[in-house]
Amino acid sequence: MCPEQEPPECIDPERITEFLSQCSSSITRFGRDMVGIFAGEVEPDSIIYEVYELESIGNIRLAVTKLMPGKVGDEYYMTKGHYHEDPQSGEVYFGLKGRGLLIMQTKDGETGEIELDPGTIACIRPGWAHRSVNTGNEEFVFLAAFPREAGHDYSSIEEGGFLKRVVEVGGRPTLVPGQ
Ligand code: S6P
Ligand code: ZN
Numbered sequence: 001m002c003p004e005q006e007p008p009e010c011i012d013p014e015r016i017t018e019f020l021s022q023c024s025s026s027i028t029r030f031g032r033d034m035v036g037i038f039a040g041e042v043e044p045d046s047i048i049y050e051v052y053e054l055e056s057i058g059n060i061r062l063a064v065t066k067l068m069p070g071k072v073g074d075e076y077y078m079t080k081g082h083y084h085e086d087p088q089s090g091e092v093y094f095g096l097k098g099r100g101l102l103i104m105q106t107k108d109g110e111t112g113e114i115e116l117d118p119g120t121i122a123c124i125r126p127g128w129a130h131r132s133v134n135t136g137n138e139e140f141v142f143l144a145a146f147p148r149e150a151g152h153d154y155s156s157i158e159e160g161g162f163l164k165r166v167v168e169v170g171g172r173p174t175l176v177p178g179q
Pocket of ligand 1: 063065079152
């Protein structure tokens with residue numbers, strides 16, 4: 001939680017690093033937590049990302065994700081990715097720092113992606129799985145707002161993977177078919 005010191009409406013994107021330094025992360029994902037997520041072998045002790053849950057606004061949960069820069073082989077660091085268990089629960093992402101790509105898919109095989117730079121608002125529709133990828137050289141930080149009842153289904157992604165992966169080709173982030 002990011003408690004007492006500042007209500008969420010006072011977060012200044014220019015000072016997001018300072019803000020997060022006053023918080024304790026709710027979740028830290030190390031390489032060892034991501035086995036089977038990357039195509040290559042991930043260094044177990046590397047921190048891949050941190051999630052900071054903020055004070056909820058009524059039934060709206062708020063979380064800031066800090067995704068580290070880095071790659072496993074040619075594949076950029078990314079989150080596990082999930083569907084919401086509640087089929088009616090969508091989500092909004094807001095880019096705060098760094099450069100990233102939000103990749104999405106449905107269980108019917110539709111895919112989509114949105115570049116998430118600072119100031120970009122991305123809408124994740126109900127029923128769409130979502131995973132974020134750090135395609136830059138610095139930390140990629142974004143805010144997520146989602147309903148309290150959303151729930152998180154990670155197992156569908158752990159079992160089926162994502163239809164697309166984001167890898168570096170010729171120095172650029174490139175979408176390639178997943179496996
Ligand atoms: C929650 C929202 C984010 C993610 C976070 C980590 O609905 O989408 O706060 O939880 O970016 O990703 P993941 O896939 O490990 O939950
Ligand atoms: Zn979500």
